[in-house]
Amino acid sequence: MKIGLIGFGKTGKAVASVLLQNKNFSLKWVMKRNHTLENRNTAEYLGIDSDETGRIYSSETTPIAELLDSQPVDVIIDFSSGTGIYTYGEAASKRKIKIISAISHYTKKEKDFIESLSKMTTVFWSPNITLGVNYLLFASKFLKKIAPWVDIEIIEEHFKGKDGISGTALKIAEALEVEKDEINSVRAGGIVGKHEVVFGFPFQTVRLVHESISREAFGSGVIFVAENLRDKKEGLFNFEDILTPYFAV
The missing domain is CATH 3.30.360.10 (Dihydrodipicolinate Reductase; domain 2)
Known part of the structure; x- marks a missing residue:
């Protein structure tokens, strides 16, 4: 499964580390706001031996639509900010790319926006993705x-x-x-x-x-969610939707 990661703060770096070490996932790229680390290799920067480079891009210089066309992915994982969804949401949904958002807080405006995106693609949101x-x-x-x-x-x-x-x-x-x-x-x-x-x-x-114990727990959660969304169609999902079948007795 090919992954694009939005956000490269402390948690984003921990999530990238987990993804790079999982053979079932391919971290194709990382998108961050500023120019720091632009064009660097994520695996090399984090000191991880991986076949995936996970090149780092800046949203200030690389349009997200251009990146999605040149380096298509199956899933976008968002660990950026409450308004980050506006930078990629429309472009991703039009291309039927699944969206996994781990943003802690959304206003009603953002919630309405991800609801509209879910009519075109699979959207998952959880304030805590562990x-x-x-x-x-x-x-x-x-x-x-x-x-x-x-x-x-x-x-x-x-x-x-x-x-x-x-x-x-x-x-x-x-x-x-x-x-x-x-x-x-x-x-x-x-x-x-x-x-x-x-x-x-x-x-x-x-x-x-x-x-x-460490922020890598968010990476493990991302992997669990991504695996359980693999066959999901359009719609807005949360952890309850994913976990409920496991509690059937």
């Missing part, structure tokens, strides 16, 4: 269904520079009907990402915890 945290979300919903009266606390911890409440925490809160202002946020150096849901029962508690 498999573990989405399993936590599933398990939390099941426990809330069993005991709808239980007390619930949500705690999210991230690195110091992360702005706003975690998109994943907001998604968990929405699913469990917890108010946004009741989410507990911690920002401190050294933390990649941690989400905890505390269920308070009489005389006992249940804690469901997911912690990202």
Whole structure:
């Protein structure tokens, strides 16, 4: 499966590293905003022995439509910014290229836009694309269904520079009907990402915890999603759509 990666920050680099080391995927190119590292070889830059070069391009000098025509891919993975979808979404959807977005926050405008793109191609969006945290979300919903009266606390911890409440925490809160202002946020150096849901029962508690040890976890999640989207047609998908068949008993 041929992959194009949008965004090459800390998480984008970790995802590229995982893709380059997976023989079932071919990282054809990386697109970033500025000129830094332009025309460099991703594998060489990351110190990975790979047959795939993953050449780095700048959106300031290389039009995305031109890149998609000269180096076509099956899937575009987006780890850029909330507005990054506008730089490639239309061009990708017209070419029936699948889109996997791992952007934490979208406004209603962006959500409406990806909805329109999904009428032409396969679009997947998840605020957190790690498999573990989405399993936590599933398990939390099941426990809330069993005991709808239980007390619930949500705690999210991230690195110091992360702005706003975690998109994943907001998604968990929405699913469990917890108010946004009741989410507990911690920002401190050294933390990649941690989400905890505390269920308070009489005389006992249940804690469901997911912690990202390194950003490579996002790369593993991308691979899981891409593999499960392989045969999907047009439409907008999320992790629940992908995981639900695995829970059939």
